[in-house]
């Protein structure tokens with residue numbers, strides 16, 4: 001173990017030499033992918049580093065977690081995206097730290113030199129220092145998390161068949177902490193499962209007794225959206241039989257009982273954690289570079305505070321302006337737009353031209369609440385219901401990478417809409433190798 005760490009620090013990752021400037025991007029999410037796709041071979045050699053060999057579409061993770069979509073429908077292999085792009089070199093590796101004085105980064109496959117370094121590794125769940133919640137709750141940030149949640153939910157119903165009455169309820173009840181878009185969308189999808197699918201799969205269990213709780217710490221759901229969207233989403237969820245509680249904070253969890261700050265508790269073996277995020281760790285930058293929630297402070301060109309050739313884009317970056325005193329919202333559009341803008345600015349740097357500041361073009365927000373219902377805040381106004389849901393379907397479908405994925409998703413949605421069924425209720429667990 002010690003030796004492997006030593007090797008990572010001293011070995012040099014093999015990347016072809018080039019007379020062109022090398023741009024090293026860590027993270028191939030919305031921001032990193034957009035940037036890499038927009039950098040031309042004429043000007044740059046591009047090295048894309050990600051711990052996964054695929055790009056994942058996080059807005060639809062909740063559908064994988066609730067058996068509505070198969071994982072492959074929302075993931076796209078990086079090597080396929082960059083097929084025939086000889087100036088792009090993909091390395092599946094973990095980014096460990098940056099050495100800004102040596103212009104190199106340390107990764108799990110060795111060090112890599114850069115001319116320009118771009119940090120786009122996004123965020124991770126924030127458990128606010130509560131070790132128990134971190135240990136026992138389930139968070140959803142990646143496809144592997146969504147598959148894990150799907151397995152736990154399905155496995156709990158299998159166990160409930162042979163449990164005593166009290167344990168049966170704990171296995172069936174689901175508590176969701178966090179009433180942002182992820183919590184709201186998860187709650188809606190689980191309520192749909194309870195209504196249309198689970199009673200058919202498990203006729204021996206009484207689903208009238210299954211409780212779905214949504215806990216939100218502030219005084220409204222969907223805090224980043226309009227008041228109208230908050231109120232409508234709450235109404236939609238309550239009509240679906242979800243117990244929504246506002247100003248309710250989950251204080252502790254031991255894997256069996258969820259304890260709230262008002263002293264009440266709920267028996268549940270499934271606590272889904274959607275209550276907070278913080279930046280992924282980036283070692284090696286000066287301390288003043290780290291802002292609120294560990295986000296990396298950047299100027300209006302996405303350049304990291306106190307550096308000349310290091311940039312941060314997407315969720316991990318915080319660009320403070322008069323209009324966005326807490327930085328841009330941590331959603332897909334600012335990440336995509338920053339990736340595109342940075343590609344233009346890197347080209348301008350090459351041509352010794354002045355950089356163009358980033359200006360966020362707000363396109364609106366959407367959240368779906370189960371079948372046929374969604375809330376939409378658009379630049380011209382807010383609306384909700386069936387047409388908001390149709391818009392949500394269209395926007396999410398068009399944002400997916402790859403025609404094949406779009407086709408898979410549209411077929412899955414079409415089938416589940418008309419059959420009231422979800423095809424991916426499979427309990428597939430990774431096999432672990434026994435140690436010798």
Ligand SMILES: Cc1cc2nc3c(=O)[nH]c(=O)nc-3n(C[C@H](O)[C@H](O)[C@H](O)COP(=O)(O)OP(=O)(O)OC[C@H]3O[C@@H](n4cnc5c(N)ncnc54)[C@H](O)[C@@H]3O)c2cc1C
Nearest residue numbers: 027029030031050051058059095121122314315330331332
């Ligand atoms: C469940 C969920 C639902 C969401 N729903 C919506 C929605 O409906 N609409 C919306 O606009 N936004 C939504 N978001 C937010 C949106 O997904 C993010 O704002 C967006 O993904 C940010 O893009 P990014 O490129 O900054 O980071 P990400 O897309 O998170 O990409 C980060 C990349 O970095 C890689 N990485 C991380 N650490 C390392 C490391 N150490 N080494 C190597 N690689 C690393 C990861 O594998 C990943 O590929 C949702 C997010 C989640 C989690």
